[in-house]
Amino acid sequence: MASCSIEDVLAKAERDEAEKLKGITVNKELDLEFDPGNLLAFDKNRLDTREFKDNKREDFLRSLARDNTQLLINEMWKLPTERVEEIIVAKLPDPTTPFPREKPAPKPKPPTKWEQFAKLKGIQKKKKTNLVWDDVHKEWRRRWGYKRAKDDTKEWLIEVPENADPSEDQFAKRNKAKKERVAKNEYNRLKNIARAQKINVPGMGLAPTPRQSKAELAQAVNVAKISTASVGKFQDNLPKEKTPKNTGKRRKFQPLIGDFGSEKQKQLELLKVMDSKKPRLDITKAVNKQMREEDRESAHKRKQGFGKKGRRGNMSGKGKGKGKCPSVDCCQIHKASLVKQSQYKYPTPMGRNIGHS
């Protein structure tokens, strides 16, 4: 008995070992395609639809996932490994599967002013060499930037031209001109960006004319006033300056005699929208209707009950000339009167008769 059990245990241990070994090798009809760069494995084997339909679906899927993962990990062990801080790491190759774009493709930017002009004139971009021969230093220097070939900031002597003022500082003049060129370039760059993103930028207040008109100056003052972080809200007024009151958008209305057909359509659409917004089941109305029905039934019973005794006193308290009697006929009378009213003719635009006959 003990020996039988020991044999059983040994046999079980052997079977377990076999199971574990089986684990590493997986049999597949078609080999999987691997993309180790993305840790991706494609399994193109056919699925056994029978196993899929039975209740053993979960087990089937689990075993399938396990097998495929095993094959992927086998593949990963074949990659070259390296040691990073006492951990063995596999070096992944480049991914081979192309993935679709994560974000939408960027829209082409609209051309800048220069690009438009160049296209119009047919000016091609000329490729320039990086280095230029500098005769002064007798070496090749870069075209622009640090230690450039023709650097006029390093000049220690500037000739005063004939028509210039002798006491003018030529060096300062050169610096200022450079600054202005830089500022102009920056301004044009920003304008190009604004045009590309269709941002409306208010124009400069002053045009570079020697004589500005009163209107132009006033415009310049207004633009300067609102060119603060709070759009001019906390700017004090100059003495005798009045804050303009008509700032803000002017409303635009439809023309007086527009297209009557379209106007009618719009109004009917509006009515349709309003109708759709109203709830179809009005709770209070439904509740009231229910209460009415119950009242009617109870009144019916009471009438029949009292009719035998000949008592009508209590009844009158209920239907005191209200147009509602316990029978259903009254509603019919009302419906008839409503129908009659709807056949009322349209009143003519003349004849505003106050006292209807």
Add this chain to the structure above:
Amino acid sequence: MRPLTDEETKTMFEKLSKYIGENIRLLIDRPDGTYCFRLHNDRVYYMSERILKLATNISRDKLVSVGTCFGKFTKTQKFRLHITALDFLAPYAKFKVWVKPGSEQSFLYGNHIMKSGLGRITENTAQYQGVVVYSMADVPLGFGVAAKTTQECRMVDPMSIVVFHQADIGEYIRSEDTLT
């Protein structure tokens, strides 16, 4: 004079639909001609296209009234219905109230209708529903708002108000100056 904007049209239709419900489309879409709403000095006028074209020849400050005045927009853009709209709304009214001959005059002086003066009321009237007030001879007298549902009307005491007064034809005499 100008056409109504979308918001103004919406406010006005909401007010009108309280009295005539979905019959507004019968005012907009009429088989016997194109009629339209126009705004002049905060008042809404309903007129045929022919009258509108004739009215364009009158300058804004000299123009007093065109067609029928339905009501006016208050300073806070709320729409107030005037009695002059009665002729157009009475035939399409969904909920009606008939007033006894005794309290007809009281209503025409601008008072609310009490239960003692109530002759008939249509079934299913909800509370605060817009109603058209008639005399017992089926003459439209004005507008009102139902203060109680038809059910409640039966059960309350005779001195409680059942219809709030909104407009009545006595206003033609009382407020002759302000009506256009």
